Amino acid sequence: MRFLLASNSPRRKELLLKLVPAFEVVPSRFEEIAKEGESGKARCLRFAEGKAREVFSRFPDAAVLGADTVVCLDGAILGKPKDEADAFEMLRLLSGKTHSVYTGVCFVTPEGERSGVEETCVTFRSLSDEEILSYIKTGSPLDKAGAYGIQDSGFAAAFQGSYSNVVGLPLERVCEYRKELHLC
Numbered sequence: 697m698r699f700l701l702a703s704n705s706p707r708r709k710e711l712l713l714k715l716v717p718a719f720e721v722v723p724s725r726f727e728e729i730a731k732e733g734e735s736g737k738a739r740c741l742r743f744a745e746g747k748a749r750e751v752f753s754r755f756p757d758a759a760v761l762g763a764d765t766v767v768c769l770d771g772a773i774l775g776k777p778k779d780e781a782d783a784f785e786m787l788r789l790l791s792g793k794t795h796s797v798y799t800g801v802c803f804v805t806p807e808g809e810r811s812g813v814e815e816t817c818v819t820f821r822s823l824s825d826e827e828i829l830s831y832i833k834t835g836s837p838l839d840k841a842g843a844y845g846i847q848d849s850g851f852a853a854a855f856q857g858s859y860s861n862v863v864g865l866p867l868e869r870v871c872e873y874r875k876e877l878h879l880c
Contacts, residue, residue: 767842816857
């Protein structure tokens with residue numbers, strides 16, 4: 697069966713290659729519109745399902761994987777920063793605190809659908825303004841939820857849960873759904 701990743705994320709592609717040696721990237725046309733009062737957990741699941749279902753509607757004989765990641769601190773959703781100033785503010789908010797990273801995952805196949813949300817709690821060490829500015833100069837935070845990558849920032853003092861979830865795709869959950877849908 698043809699396997700499609702409904703995401704342009706280079707990190708998701710890199711992670712998925714660890715599990716699936718051959719797949720195609722087909723970016724979703726799903727419009728990600730936030731709903732007032734929606735939790736981060738609900739939003740990432742709705743977005744993941746929307747992405748997967750939209751691509752599946754164009755490729756109904758394929759297995760389609762959609763995913764969406766959000767960072768939440770005290771109930772507030774920290775998406776991708778608008779600019780460097782926004783990234784700086786996000787990282788200052790996260791400094792010295794524990795936050796949740798949620799990734800919604802959805803598989804849609806001709807045989808059925810599986811979806812759910814993975815949560816990982818990440819604790820940042822206290823960051824100086826200089827560290828934050830230095831990281832922002834790399835350009836890395838501008839395309840990441842919460843303005844950081846756990847794999848390249850060095851900010852995480854500890855985490856509880858799936859490391860790959862924080863990078864953008866919880867491999868453990870992807871494996872679970874692949875088995876349930878007889879895709880491996």
